[in-house]
Amino acid sequence: MKSTLHLSLPDFLLKRADGFVATHPEARMREVISWSRENITAGEGPFAAGVFDLDTGACVGAGVNRVVASNCSPAHAEMMALMFAQQQLGTHDLSTRGRFVLTSSAQPCSQCFGALPWSGIRRLEFGADREEVESIGFDEGPFSPNWRDQLASRNIEVHGPLLGDEAAEVLRDYRHAGGPLY
């Protein structure tokens, strides 16, 4: 039985995210959507996310979908971004280090939604909504219709869809290119 699990980010993402700063939601989202497009070129799923400091705009963690590359079903873009941000800041609870937003190219699935309350983020920004994600054949999982209220009651603001058309275009391009669904 293995004693250690390694999850890694692709080189392109490290180059793009390291030092990236954006204080405006649309600027963050535009960058994250471009990562999701580049992740298709890298041979992976069309999803990306970043964790940004709401005060400085600095990117403190980035993620793309690594499910197939890592043999790891939880390795969705949002989980990767949260885990790498927590590693970067040395805490399991980002709220102890400041005010952070998770900016995701798509509405989080049931797993990533369920992970938000313990991550310590204060805001979620998403691009393509659930309907767009499911329209190309991905499954978002079992959900509550009042998911926005559930996050609000835990002090997590939700903003989205944000640049929904641009985000959805990446998903459609992935589907048209015959990318695998999982």
Added chain:
Amino acid sequence: MKSTLHLSLPDFLLKRADGFVATHPEARMREVISWSRENITAGEGPFAAGVFDLDTGACVGAGVNRVVASNCSPAHAEMMALMFAQQQLGTHDLSTRGRFVLTSSAQPCSQCFGALPWSGIRRLEFGADREEVESIGFDEGPFSPNWRDQLASRNIEVHGPLLGDEAAEVLRDYRHAGGPLY
């Protein structure tokens, strides 16, 4: 920005889980509950889980809560067990390798519940239920009252509470000892 994230299992768990075989649900649960107790002694949260082959009973992945030790809010016992089983079997979808059960000392929280549909498991067995977990102060997250049906509709059978009293006793002992809640 770091390029790789390492998640590791404690030595005691590797020793206990490696080679462990149990075809009976209660035998699996008794073992997993004992891991959850040992994880308290190791200084971590009172939760453990294992992934077992439903045909042979072999443990193919084990996990304990590593949230604080790993600076990683998603590192719940269930996620660790699923990720290590997937690493072990070289796939992001356990259903491609056989029929597997996730046996967890407690009812999964919203994150771990949401992760189940893509893990490829066919059965969930849990010990202490949501009410027991929350009675000692842990938060299980936003949930749907029909969560069992949601899993059933995705071909995941749910069995539990199983040895609920024994599992809950570990939680209460952790609380009485003043263990941190997160």
